[in-house]
Structure formats: C-alpha cells, structure tokens
Amino acid sequence: MSLAVLTFADDPIFYLAANLAKIVVFTHIVLILSALSVLAERKVSAWMQDRLGPNRVGPGGILQPAADALKFFFKEDIVPGHVDKVLYILAPAIALMPALIVLAVIPYGPPLTVLGETIPMVIADLDIGILFVFAISSLGVYGIVLAGWASNSKYPMLGGVRASAQMISYEVMLGLSVVGIFMSTESLRLTDVITSQVDGTWFMFSQPIAFIIFVIAAFAETNRLPFDLPEAETELVAGYHTEYSSMKFAMFFIGEYTAMFVFSALVAVLFLGGWDIPFMSNADFEALGNWGTLLGFLSFFVKCLAFLFFYIWVRWTIPRFRFDQLMNLGWKVLMPIALVNVVLTGVVLGWLGS
Amino acid sequence: MSTDARVMDVEISEDRHSEAMMINMGPQHPSTHGVLRLVLELDGEEVVRAQPVIGYLHRGKEKIGETLSWHQFIPYTDRLDYLAPLANNVAYAVAVEKLMGIDAPPRAQAIRVICAELARISAHLLGLGAYAMDLGAMTVFLWTFREREAIYTLVERICGARFTTSYTRIGGVERDLPDDFFTKCAQFVKEFPGRVDEYEGLLTTNKIWIERTQDIGIITKEQALQFALTGPNLRGSGIDYDCRKAHPYIGYEQYDFDVPVGSVGDCFDRYLVRVAEMRESARILEQVLDTIPDGPYLNRDGDEELKSVLPDKTKVLTNMESLIHQFMVATESINAPTGEVYFGAENPKGELGFFLRSKGELHADRLRIRAPSFCALQVIEEVLPGHLIADVMAILGSIDFVMGECDR
Numbered sequence: 137m138s139l140a141v142l143t144f145a146d147d148p149i150f151y152l153a154a155n156l157a158k159i160v161v162f163t164h165i166v167l168i169l170s171a172l173s174v175l176a177e178r179k180v181s182a183w184m185q186d187r188l189g190p191n192r193v194g195p196g197g198i199l200q201p202a203a204d205a206l207k208f209f210f211k212e213d214i215v216p217g218h219v220d221k222v223l224y225i226l227a228p229a230i231a232l233m234p235a236l237i238v239l240a241v242i243p244y245g246p247p248l249t250v251l252g253e254t255i256p257m258v259i260a261d262l263d264i265g266i267l268f269v270f271a272i273s274s275l276g277v278y279g280i281v282l283a284g285w286a287s288n289s290k291y292p293m294l295g296g297v298r299a300s301a302q303m304i305s306y307e308v309m310l311g312l313s314v315v316g317i318f319m320s321t322e323s324l325r326l327t328d329v330i331t332s333q334v335d336g337t338w339f340m341f342s343q344p345i346a347f348i349i350f351v352i353a354a355f356a357e358t359n360r361l362p363f364d365l366p367e368a369e370t371e372l373v374a375g376y377h378t379e380y381s382s383m384k385f386a387m388f389f390i391g392e393y394t395a396m397f398v399f400s401a402l403v404a405v406l407f408l409g410g411w412d413i414p415f416m417s418n419a420d421f422e423a424l425g426n427w428g429t430l431l432g433f434l435s436f437f438v439k440c441l442a443f444l445f446f447y448i449w450v451r452w453t454i455p456r457f458r459f460d461q462l463m464n465l466g467w468k469v470l471m472p473i474a475l476v477n478v479v480l481t482g483v484v485l486g487w488l489g490s
Numbered sequence: 491m492s493t494d495a496r497v498m499d500v501e502i503s504e505d506r507h508s509e510a511m512m513i514n515m516g517p518q519h520p521s522t523h524g525v526l527r528l529v530l531e532l533d534g535e536e537v538v539r540a541q542p543v544i545g546y547l548h549r550g551k552e553k554i555g556e557t558l559s560w561h562q563f564i565p566y567t568d569r570l571d572y573l574a575p576l577a578n579n580v581a582y583a584v585a586v587e588k589l590m591g592i593d594a595p596p597r598a599q600a601i602r603v604i605c606a607e608l609a610r611i612s613a614h615l616l617g618l619g620a621y622a623m624d625l626g627a628m629t630v631f632l633w634t635f636r637e638r639e640a641i642y643t644l645v646e647r648i649c650g651a652r653f654t655t656s657y658t659r660i661g662g663v664e665r666d667l668p669d670d671f672f673t674k675c676a677q678f679v680k681e682f683p684g685r686v687d688e689y690e691g692l693l694t695t696n697k698i699w700i701e702r703t704q705d706i707g708i709i710t711k712e713q714a715l716q717f718a719l720t721g722p723n724l725r726g727s728g729i730d731y732d733c734r735k736a737h738p739y740i741g742y743e744q745y746d747f748d749v750p751v752g753s754v755g756d757c758f759d760r761y762l763v764r765v766a767e768m769r770e771s772a773r774i775l776e777q778v779l780d781t782i783p784d785g786p787y788l789n790r791d792g793d794e795e796l797k798s799v800l801p802d803k804t805k806v807l808t809n810m811e812s813l814i815h816q817f818m819v820a821t822e823s824i825n826a827p828t829g830e831v832y833f834g835a836e837n838p839k840g841e842l843g844f845f846l847r848s849k850g851e852l853h854a855d856r857l858r859i860r861a862p863s864f865c866a867l868q869v870i871e872e873v874l875p876g877h878l879i880a881d882v883m884a885i886l887g888s889i890d891f892v893m894g895e896c897d898r
Contacts, residue, residue, distance in 0.1 A: 185632035456626030
C-alpha cells in the first residue's frame with residue numbers, strides 16, 4: 137500500500153484524477169443505492185405483508201425513487217414562523233453530511249491496477265480508520281438534536297431529546313464491541329481488518345458476541361425499528377422532523393438511508409470479511425488481478441445489500457422498544473457484555489500468544 | 491358545548507414541576523385513532539395528568555333518533571361503532587323488537603348471530619392491528635386487513651354493502667342469505683384460526699411485545715366496575731361478564747362457547763382476551779353454519795294490527811291490503827306501543843345498550859345509546875398518570891375505543 141502512495145506522489149495529476157474519480161463513483165453508487173433501498177424497503181415490506189408495493193412508475197416500480205425525488209423538489213418548502221431559522225436550515229445538512237463523509241474510509245474492494253499503477257479501492261485509507269468512522273458518525277446526532285431544538289415545537293423536542301440520549305449511549309456500545317477486533321488485528325486501518333479476515337476467519341465467527349452487539353447498536357445508531365424512538369411515528373407524530381417539509385425533510389430521509397448503508401458496509405468490513413469470498417486468500421485475489429478486484433467489489437456489495445435486507449426485515453417484524461427499556465438494554469445488558477468480551481478476547485489472545 | 495369551552499376546562503394542576511410540559515395529543519395524531527384529543531401534562535416523558543377531550547365526532551344521534559321513525563334510525567346505527575356496523579344493527583333491532591313485543595323467526599336469529607360474530611372478528615382484528623401498529627409492529631396491522639377484506643367480502647354477500655350495512659329490520663333481516671354464502675363463510679371459518687396463529691406468532695411470545703404490554707396500564711377489578719367497563723376491557727380485568735351468557739339473546743344459549751377472562755387487567759391481558767374471543771367467535775360461526783334452520787327471515791305473522799313489518803313482495807303485487815300495508819310502512823312508518831325498554835347487546839367494544847321510550851308514536855320519545863367506548867375512555871384519566879408517553883399508545887390501543895360510538 138505504501139508503495140502505491142509513493143507512486144502517486146510522483147505523479148500528482150494521476151493521483152488527483154484517480155481520487156476524484158473514486159469520490160464521484162463511490163458517492164454516486166452509495167447515493168443511488170440509498171434511493172433504491174427506499175424502494176427496496178417498500179417492496180420488501182409489501183412482500184412481507186401480502187401487498188404489491190409500488191408498481192406504477194417504471195417496470196416493477198423501479199423509477200419510484202426518481203418520482204419521489206421529483207415530488208420532493210416540487211413540494212412547498214415551509215419554514216414555520218416559530219423556528220430558529222439558522223439552526224433549522226442547518227440541521228438537515230448536518231444530519232446528512234457525516235454519513236457521506238464516512239464513505240471515504242470504507243474499502244470497497246481489493247486494489248485496482250490501472251496503467252501499471254495500483255489504486256486502493258478506498259478514497260482515504262486512514263491509519264485511524266475506525267476511529268474516524270466513530271468520530272464523524274457521532275456528529276450525525278447533532279443534526280437530529282438541532283432539528284428537534286430549532287423546530288421550537290413539542291413533539292420534535294421530545295424526539296431530539298430521545299435521539300441525543302439514545303445515540304450517545306449506543307455510540308459507547310458500538311465502540312466497545314469492536315475493541316476485540318482491533319486487539320486481534322493490531323491495526324485500526326479498515327483494509328488491514330479485511331486482509332486479516334481474507335486469510336483467517338471472518339470476525340462474525342471468531343467474535344460472535346461483538347457481532348451481535350455491533351448489529352444491535354447499528355440499529356440504534358441509525359434510528360431503525362426496534363429503536364426508532366426519536367421519530368416514533370405513532371408516539372411523536374414524526375419526532376424530530378415533524379416540522380420539516382420538501383427537500384429539508386428529504387435530506388433527513390436520505391441521511392437515514394445513507395447511514396443504513398454505511399453501517400451495513402461497516403458490518404461487512406468488520407465482521408463479514410469485507411470483499412472476501414470464502415475459500416479465497418489474499419494471494420488468490422492478487423493473482424486474479426483486476427478480475428479479483430471486480431469479484432471482491434461484487435462480494436462486498438452483496439454483503440452490504442444482504443445486511444440492508446436484514447435491516448428491512450427486522451423493521452417489519454418486531455415492535456418498538458420503550459425509551460427506558462432501550463436505555464436499560466444499552467447500559468445494563470450490552471455494556472457489561474461488551475466489556476466481558478474485551479476481557480475474554482484479551483485472555484484468549486494472551487493465551488494463544490504465550 | 492363548544493370545543494373552546496372544553497379547552498378552558500382543562501386545568502393545569504397547582505403543584506406542577508417547573509419543567510412540566512403540556513402536550514396536546516390529538517385530535518389529529520397518528521395513534522389517537524379517530525378524533526380523540528388527550529391533554530397530557532408531562533414531566534420529562536412521564537405523564538403526570540391526562541385528560542381526554544371528546545366530542546369532535548358528535549353528531550347528535552340520540553336527538554336525531556327522536557325525530558326519525560323506528561326503521562329510519564337503522565342506518566344511523568351503522569355509524570356508531572363503524573368497525574362493526576352489523577352488530578350495531580342487530581343490537582338496535584333487538585331493542586325495538588323488545589319494545590314492540592315481536593320475535594324474529596329462528597332463521598333470522600341465526601343470521602343475526604352470524605352478523606354479530608363476523609362483526610366481532612372484524613372489529614377485534616382492527617383493534618389488534620391498530621394496537622400492534624401503535625407499538626411499532628406494522629406487519630400485524632396489514633395482515634389483519636387481509637382477513638378483514640375476506641370478512642367484508644362476506645358482508646357484501648350478506649347485504650350488498652361492505653361498510654354501511656343497515657341489514658336488520660324490525661322483526662328480522664332485510665333479505666335472506668344467498669346460497670353461496672354458507673360455503674364461503676365455512677371456508678373463512680376454517681382458515682381463520684390458522685391466521686390468528688400467525689398474529690400470535692408475531693406477538694404473543696415476542697419479548698419486546700411482552701415487555702411493552704405486561705404490567706402496563708393495569709385496570710383493577712374495582713376500577714373496571716367503578717367505571718362501568720364492559721366487553722373485553724372488563725373481562726381483561728378478570729370479571730367474567732358477557733351479555734351473551736348473562737342474558738342470552740338471538741339464541742346465543744344454543745351455542746357452545748367460552749368467555750375468555752384475564753387475570754391482572756394489564757394491556758397484555760386485554761390483548762390475550764381479544765385474541766381468544768376471535769377464536770371463540772369462529773367457533774360460534776362454525777356451529778351456526780351447521781345448525782341454521784330453514785324458514786322465513788322476517789316475522790310477518792300476527793302483524794295485522796301493528797303493521798310494523800314490510801309485507802311479502804309477491805303479496806304486495808297481488809293483494810290490495812298488502813299494498814296499503816306496504817305503503818303505510820314505507821311512507822308513514824310504524825307505531826310502537828307505549829313503554830320503555832333497555833337492551834344491551836355484547837358488541838365487540840362492550841355492552842352497546844339502547845334505551846327506548848315510546849309514547850305510542852311513530853318515533854322514539856327518547857333514544858339513549860349506552861356506548862361502551864364512552865365508558866372505556868373515562869378510565870384512561872385514572873390509568874395514564876405515572877406511565878411514559880410510549881405507554882400511552884399501548885394503553886389506548888389495548889382499550890380499543892372507537893370515537894364514532896363514544897361521541898355518538
């Protein structure tokens with residue numbers, strides 16, 4: 137990897153072009169997938185509920201996201217008179233940005249070779265990978281809290297208060313659950329986490345407790361059922377985005393689905409081996425060259441989509457937690473288990489090492 | 491009373507915390523089904539005081555009943571508990587028959603049982619679905635609509651309408667059941683218990699569902715009696731009272747069914763009672779379909795004096811007396827003897843009672859409706875304080891009220 141960086145430094149134009157291309161391509165792939173996952177949500181729920189789901193726009197309703205987006209643009213953008221205007225307008229942007237920024241550090245596939253240059257399939261392969269993810273994604277809570285506060289209205293405020301407590305608590309579980317992984321890989325860099333899984337076992341199997349806690353925390357972090365308390369429709373009308381309309385509302389919406397994709401990608405990277413395909417080693421991927429990259433790329437997205445499906449499946453199956461039950465589950469159940477998991481991992485690693 | 495006057499009635503308690511927040515839940519809120527308005531005083535997320543404000547759907551049905559003829563009021567009963575119009579029709583018809591001293595023929599009685607039990611299943615399905623949806627389990631709601639669709643199709647076969655049925659007549663029902671109804675209904679009754687198993691699979695053993703409903707919104711036996719709860723809400727609190735058993739009407743004594751009773755009186759018990767009642771209703775339906783007698787569907791015997799029932803159509807076209815009779819009933823309505831009666835029927839939401847006072851005129855002198863939802867809604871003021879906002883939804887959902895009936 138370091139070699140590739142050196143080559144890039146020798147040719148700044150190539151470096152710039154390659155990175156720009158990666159930014160444009162990956163961001164668009166993810167945004168389009170987010171839009172399609174809204175459609176998938178409606179289709180899968182319809183399938184689970186003996187309905188047809190959207191089927192009017194385009195073949196099988198495939199153009200529904202485009203129609204929705206168009207509709208959002210044509211809706212009147214209402215700014216109620218009683219809101220704090222600056223924060224009210226800023227909040228949807230803050231809610232959407234962290235999810236998009238995190239996309240920068242996710243490795244989408246094995247390195248690609250173009251014109252003899254090796255390009256890693258990650259926009260920025262940071263040494264502090266996962267820490268960057270947590271640092272940025274926790275900013276997402278500001279969007280929600282500020283939306284709730286700036287709306288200057290009762291239901292949004294309750295939603296905002298719930299969101300702040302919920303997301304901050306589950307941030308802790310999220311961080312603690314992955315400590316075990318980094319103890320065994322001895323690196324925070326996400327590409328290293330993947331390469332160690334390609335040759336070894338997926339962390340889903342070697343760190344099952346961490347996997348379960350991470351998945352639960354991921355649901356809570358993205359405000360999805362059973363943890364969708366900040367926007368609990370039947371309780372708080374629409375929670376923090378009650379007062380929003382038009383594209384401002386759409387930005388919360390896109391933000392939510394992008395965050396879902398980000399967490400699906402993180403689950404794939406941390407626990408499902410990233411671009412790994414069972415029975416293939418790092419050497420196999422290198423031997424296949426760019427075909428290996430394509431295979432890895434596909435494998436990664438299949439895993440992401442599978443987890444997105446899981447997200448949707450859970451949402452349409454189980455009821456919602458109550459606020460105090462959510463906090464109890466987080467602090468009194470998941471937190472001790474996560475800590476025990478860290479200790480256990482340490483003991484096992486120490487025992488294996490000695 | 492104007493709405494504004496009611497708003498003024500809502501007092502803010504004296505000893506409120508400095509952070510108490512008043513919140514208006516409804517009349518337009520996703521989970522105050524219909525137009526219930528709750529004024530909640532919150533301390534954080536905890537409800538300190540709750541006051542239901544009703545009347546947004548008031549249409550003055552009782553007063554209307556004093557000017558309309560006995561038959562003309564039947565369509566108005568459709569809109570009481572609009573989730574079970576057939577059961578309302580039956581309750582009203584039986585009350586008027588009691589006043590007039592007419593009996594419906596056995597076949598009409600059996601048809602009425604079919605109507606009442608189909609309505610009960612349909613209303614409980616919606617109650618269960620909305621209850622689950624309020625707690626976030628959306629799929630149950632749409633699954634129950636699958637069965638409700640089947641029931642509506644059956645109702646359409648019964649009377650031509652799906653929603654506003656107006657099916658009963660004084661002395662019987664409007665028309666006989668079509669021949670293909672019995673096989674279709676039997677098919678539904680056969681499949682239905684399996685469908686209930688599906689809902690139960692999603693809820694009864696679901697850890698989250700149990701945590702959200704168990705020991706939430708406990709209505710004690712004493713409270714249930716004090717607030718005159720009836721129906722599943724009363725039985726959920728552990729009191730074994732069912733009008734169908736207590737004073738059997740339309741031939742309920744012939745059928746073998748159990749009355750499910752809860753123990754604690756929490757939201758979970760009320761849920762279990764409703765689910766069990768649906769299964770019992772299916773059992774009753776099965777028996778009625780097997781034993782339904784032949785014969786007339788409208789009582790026309792001994793009706794020479796009262797002239798309360800429409801005559802047979804073939805007679806109307808061949809017989810002068812019957813033609814006049816038909817004309818009288820259709821244009822001038824029917825006379826009832828002087829007197830007053832009360833009749834309470836076991837409707838899906840509880841005991842739907844009609845008090846009728848007649849001065850021997852073509853219409854009621856006083857028509858009073860005892861609405862089970864009205865009584866049930868009083869208890870929430872007592873039960874809600876001390877619960878969290880999220881529990882408000884569980885409690886409202888488990889009480890399963892319908893505002894059309896409450897506001898009348």
